[in-house]
Amino acid sequence: MAVDTVHVPLEVYRFQPGTDPAPSFRRYELDLAPHTPVLSALLRIRAETDPTLSLRYSCRSAICGSCAMRINAKSRLACETPVGPEIERHGRIVVEPMANQPVVRDLVVDQSPFWRDYRSIEPHLKLDPYHPMPEGKPNPMTPAEVARFHDTPRCISCAACYSACPAVAADPAFPGPMALAKLYRFVVDPRDAAHQDRLVRIQTEGLWLCLRCHLCTEACPKDVRPSERIRDLKEMAIAAQGATERGSRHAVAFAENLRGAGLLNETKLVRQTFGVLGTLPQLPHGIKIWRKKPEVAHRPRPIEGREELEQIYRALGPEGGR
Ligand code: FES
Structure with missing residues (x-):
């Protein structure tokens, strides 16, 4: 049975810093099945029309987080965004690189700012050296304690939240939604000896710069809901220290x-x-x-x-x- 196709006009951001005087958009037209992911459309353009198009991807299954980009102004994974609904809603598909990170070329960005902010929260367990875990019990957490993580362990570090965040754009002191969602995960981890210090530190290191716009939660492809975890951090910070900042x-x-x-x-x-x-x-x-x-x-x-x-x-x- 023949599969119905839709006509897909794609406008793709093109820019090679140092060579091109300014960014521009190049238009491509394809006929595709509505369920075709935007990533597949871009790969077809690269294979059949324009081998110079640069983009980043790996798993093509919404697992690795490599293919995040802005599609019709929303930060999302290209491998799980079908063309059909985009054409229905917008009549065309505009593809741009993620925001808040400098463009390396076309749809590829330099993620150094994102990873720098992530490292700043020290995303690893800090075990208490005087109270080591009991031998043979590497994970002494109860199910109720694990439930306090909410969905933070589902994060695939795609940076869609970072790209969507206006607070990141406005103030370099804001570490971004992913970093704060990960920080939350360590603050509620009973094995982490530094959770109180983390909470005190983050009060002066960007926590309150969050604008509560919830765009990060809207952008997250794994439903991590970073804005809700940031809200939890704020409530915990006030409960621990009072309104001191x-x-x-x-x-x-x-x-x-x-x-x-x-x-x-x-x-x-x-x-x-x-x-x-x-x-x-x-x-x-x-x-x-x-x-x-x-x-x-x-x-x-x-x-x-x-x-x-x-x-x-x-x-x-x-x-x-x-
Ligand atoms: S290519 Fe891996 S998440 Fe899209």
């Missing part, structure tokens, strides 16, 4: 502040986040905002339906809203 102070103040009237009291929030002295450098900026919008200096009046908000906070428990 600017980021944690902001999170706690934001939740409390909103709970008051159902609207943010911006002036108070800045003071609670930065402290009285820390607020002084913010004053010129604050005055600029106040000139355009004087009402920001007023205490907000409670909104209608604030009781419903209170119910939500109560249902969320002590960590509600952070």
